[in-house]
Amino acid sequence: MATALISGDCRSVSEANELFAVDKGLLVLRVNQSCCNVPWFTVPAGCYALVTKHGADIEYEKNGKRSAIWYPGLHYPHPPWVKVSQLVTMQTIVLDLPVKACKTRDNVTVNIDVALSFRIMGDVERGEDPELVRRFVYQVKPRGLEQQLRDAQEEEVRGLARSMKHTEIYGIRSGKKRTMHPKMSLTRGSKSRDLKEIEQEEDESDSGSSTTEEMLSGRDETLEGSSDFNARVDARRATMLGKDVTLIMRDALNAQFKPQGVEIESVMIKSVYLPSDITHQMSEKTMVISANAQQRMTHQNEMQTTRQQQEVETMLQTFHEQREQEMSSGAEQLNAQQVLLNDMMSKARKIEANIRQATSAKLDNIKAENALEVQRVRDATNEDVVKIEAESKKKSAELMANTELNVSNLLADSELQATRYNAKAQKVMDAAKGVAAPMLERKKKYETETRKMDIYDNLANNQDLVITGSTNESINLIAVSDAILTNNYDERNRMALLAELALLSKGTGDFIYGNDGNDNVAEEKN
Numbered sequence: 001m002a003t004a005l006i007s008g009d010c011r012s013v014s015e016a017n018e019l020f021a022v023d024k025g026l027l028v029l030r031v032n033q034s035c036c037n038v039p040w041f042t043v044p045a046g047c048y049a050l051v052t053k054h055g056a057d058i059e060y061e062k063n064g065k066r067s068a069i070w071y072p073g074l075h076y077p078h079p080p081w082v083k084v085s086q087l088v089t090m091q092t093i094v095l096d097l098p099v100k101a102c103k104t105r106d107n108v109t110v111n112i113d114v115a116l117s118f119r120i121m122g123d124v125e126r127g128e129d130p131e132l133v134r135r136f137v138y139q140v141k142p143r144g145l146e147q148q149l150r151d152a153q154e155e156e157v158r159g160l161a162r163s164m165k166h167t168e169i170y171g172i173r174s175g176k177k178r179t180m181h182p183k184m185s186l187t188r189g190s191k192s193r194d195l196k197e198i199e200q201e202e203d204e205s206d207s208g209s210s211t212t213e214e215m216l217s218g219r220d221e222t223l224e225g226s227s228d229f230n231a232r233v234d235a236r237r238a239t240m241l242g243k244d245v246t247l248i249m250r251d252a253l254n255a256q257f258k259p260q261g262v263e264i265e266s267v268m269i270k271s272v273y274l275p276s277d278i279t280h281q282m283s284e285k286t287m288v289i290s291a292n293a294q295q296r297m298t299h300q301n302e303m304q305t306t307r308q309q310q311e312v313e314t315m316l317q318t319f320h321e322q323r324e325q326e327m328s329s330g331a332e333q334l335n336a337q338q339v340l341l342n343d344m345m346s347k348a349r350k351i352e353a354n355i356r357q358a359t360s361a362k363l364d365n366i367k368a369e370n371a372l373e374v375q376r377v378r379d380a381t382n383e384d385v386v387k388i389e390a391e392s393k394k395k396s397a398e399l400m401a402n403t404e405l406n407v408s409n410l411l412a413d414s415e416l417q418a419t420r421y422n423a424k425a426q427k428v429m430d431a432a433k434g435v436a437a438p439m440l441e442r443k444k445k446y447e448t449e450t451r452k453m454d455i456y457d458n459l460a461n462n463q464d465l466v467i468t469g470s471t472n473e474s475i476n477l478i479a480v481s482d483a484i485l486t487n488n489y490d491e492r493n494r495m496a497l498l499a500e501l502a503l504l505s506k507g508t509g510d511f512i513y514g515n516d517g518n519d520n521v522a523e524e525k526n
Contacts, residue, residue: 001024001094001095001096001115002023002024002025002093002094002095002096003025003095003096004025004146005025005027005093005095005142005143005145005146006023006025006026006027006142006143007026007027007028007029007030007141007142007143008023008026008028008029008030009029009030009031009032010029010030010031010032010087011031011032011033012031012033013031013033013041013042013043013044013049013084013087014042014044016029016031016044016047016087017044017045017046017047020046020047020089020091024093024094025093025095025142026089027088027089027093027120027142027145028086028087028088028089028137028141028142029047029086029087029088030085030086031083031084031085031086031087033083033084037080038080039076039077039078039079039080040074040075040076040077040078041075041078041082041083041084042073042074042075043070043071043072043073043075043084044072044087045072046072046089046090046091047072047087047088047089047090048069048087048088048089048090048120048122048130048133049069049070049071049072049084049086049087049088050068050069050070050084050085050086050087050088050133050134050137051070051075051082051083051084051085052082052083052085053081053082054081055085057085057134058082067124067130068122068130068131068133068134069122069130069133069134070084086137088120088122088133088136088137089120090119090120090123091119092117092118092119092265093117093118093119094115094116094117095115095116095117095118095146095149096113096114096115097114097115097116097149097150097153097154098111098112098113098114099111099112099113099114099153099154099157099158102157102158102161102162103158103161103162104161104162104164104165104166104169105162105163105164105165106165106166108165108166108274108275108278109275110161110166110169110272110273110274110275111272111273112157112161112172112269112271112272112273113269113270113271113272113273114153114157114267114268114269114270115267115268115270116149116153116250116253116264116266116267116268117264117265117266117268118149118257118262118263118264118265119262119263119265120132120133120136120261120262121133121258121261121262121263122136122261132260132261133261135260135261136260136261136262139260140260140261140262145257145260145262148256148257149253149257152252152253152256153249153253153267156245156248156249156252157269160172160245166274166278167282169272169274170272170274172245172269172272173269173270173271173272246266246267246268246269247267249267250264250265250266250267253267466479466480466483477502481500481502484496485500
């Protein structure tokens with residue numbers, strides 16, 4: 001909310017929206033942009049723009065129409081000396097205009113805080129004249145507008161306060177709308193004929209019905225308290241008067257300022273401040289009214305509690321009596337229904353017996369008919385089975401004979417083919433044997449030689465083998481025994497013993513000193 005209306009300076013149009021948003025009372029911005037050699041300029045959205053050429057205003061032309069303001073967007077091409085000079089905000093401004101030391105009709109000083117919202121006219125879309133923007137910038141100006149608004153507003157508010165008492169002044173605040181009863185007269189002084197009729201109706205009404213004041217105000221006086229009838233009439237009259245005065249003030253201000261390019265959208269009376277001693281007195285009066293209302297509510301609560309208890313006891317007694325009546329009536333109805341039930345059960349048993357007898361007879365007939373039909377089906381089935389078996393045996397015999405004939409033919413053909421193929425195979429085998437006989441002989445010879453080589457290899461790797469150059473058994477025995485004894489001289493094992501026994505049995509003495517041995521040795525050497 002703005003407290004003053006001002007104008008300002010900026011270096012570029014790009015700063016306009018931010019400045020208008022920060023300072024709520026800023027209406028006009030003077031653009032002091034340095035000269036730049038660009039063939040265009042821009043107008044920000046939300047603003048009216050005035051454009052100058054060498055300091056003189058120029059108008060916007062489009063489709064043969066001329067306008068004092070330039071529309072938002074990029075304007076191209078224009079020489080560098082054509083630029084935006086003034087920016088005027090299009091937003092609604094809320095201005096706070098407090099009016100102090102207002103005198104009421106009973107000479108009480110009050111302070112009234114008033115706010116009004118307005119905007120600068122010139123929007124073509126609303127059918128307004130764009131020339132109003134130029135008139136506002138050069139003739140009215142923000143400071144002049146603020147002073148005119150304060151003077152006009154203060155005059156209206158002081159006149160309103162002077163026409164009311166301080167007890168009525170709170171009613172002029174802007175807030176929730178309230179409607180008055182159609183029969184209430186807002187005329188102060190003596191009571192009108194309608195007011196007298198309302199008081200007569202109040203005297204004639206009983207204690208349980210709503211009071212006349214409740215009917216007039218539409219409020220629950222028991223919960224919200226009550227006040228003097230004239231005070232309430234004054235308050236409602238002040239409320240309606242404050243509402244009407246704000247509308248009148250808005251219309252009067254528009255009549256004064258619309259020719260200057262300013263439209264007042266609304267006038268609001270925010271708050272009213274009375275002296276502290278008067279405020280304390282009114283608060284004490286309200287507290288007394290609230291205390292009385294509390295006493296009434298307590299009394300009504302006690303009365304209501306007592307009445308509810310009596311009603312509960314009465315209802316319980318009534319419920320007990322009704323329950324006993326219902327129980328006796330229910331017992332009588334139960335006996336009557338039991339008699340009817342017994343009659344119906346006897347009838348039902350008789351009907352059940354008849355149904356069972358008829359059903360048994362029907363079942364016997366159905367069973368006999370079913371047995372006869374089953375026997376007929378079985379006879380027809382057996383006859384069909386015999387026929388099918390005879391035909392099956394016939395077809396089977398024919399198939400077996402044909403099968404055996406085909407099998408015999410196939411076997412004969414197979415044996416003939418097998419004999420032919422065996423003869424051919426034998427012929428091929430004989431030819432193969434003739435070709436492979438030399439190869440097989442060489443293979444067998446190779447295998448024999450290979451085995452010999454394996455044997456020689458094993459003999460060569462055998463450390464216990466003893467080779468002699470003689471075919472004489474005695475010499476070979478001595479050589480083998482000597483080798484055994486040489487290798488096992490320190491060990492008295494079985495092989496050593498056997499070697500000694502062999503030497504002893506052969507008569508080693510004759511071999512060493514006799515002639516037979518020398519002759520044999522000589523023969524071996526030869």
